[in-house]
Amino acid sequence: MTPEIQTWLDVGRKNLSEYYRTEFHENLRNPSRDYWTKVFEDYAEAAIVRVADLLQEAELQADGCMVLGGKTPRKVKFRGGRKYAYQFVHTVLTAMLTSYEDVVRHTCHNRNCIRPDHLISGTRADNYQDERDRRYLGR
Numbered sequence: 001m002t003p004e005i006q007t008w009l010d011v012g013r014k015n016l017s018e019y020y021r022t023e024f025h026e027n028l029r030n031p032s033r034d035y036w037t038k039v040f041e042d043y044a045e046a047a048i049v050r051v052a053d054l055l056q057e058a059e060l061q062a063d064g065c066m067v068l069g070g071k072t073p074r075k076v077k078f079r080g081g082r083k084y085a086y087q088f089v090h091t092v093l094t095a096m097l098t099s100y101e102d103v104v105r106h107t108c109h110n111r112n113c114i115r116p117d118h119l120i121s122g123t124r125a126d127n128y129q130d131e132r133d134r135r136y137l138g139r
């Protein structure tokens with residue numbers, strides 16, 4: 001494992017250990033948030049191990065992207081959920097619950113990339129603009 005991957009995992013472990021339910025938690029519940037809450041609270045270490053496996057499997061490209069093979073973005077099955085690998089990596093490492101309006105964005109415009117520092121949280125409107133930029137760039 002590279003020192004960089006180890007650092008990302010350490011930060012993820014710290015974020016997960018500091019996760020707590022806010023006072024709004026019950027009001028904001030939905031199946032997706034319930035799923036992630038369960039992952040953060042009950043399966044944190046298993047989730048980190050899965051992220052480690054994905055990052056080690058990914059191929060480091062010349063442009064810095066860490067890419068999983070396949071024509072379309074990889075999905076990850078974990079504890080009853082099925083999420084995009086980039087979404088899984090970002091959500092586990094940041095330990096941040098997202099609402100329906102929130103999405104995981106790629107600063108590199110490569111949807112097969114799972115490199116943690118190429119992934120940011122954003123809104124659906126942001127993502128729409130990203131998609132337009134991505135097409136414009138021919139990626």
Ligand SMILES: [Zn+2]
Pocket residue numbers: 064065066108109110113114115118
């Ligand atoms: Zn990337």
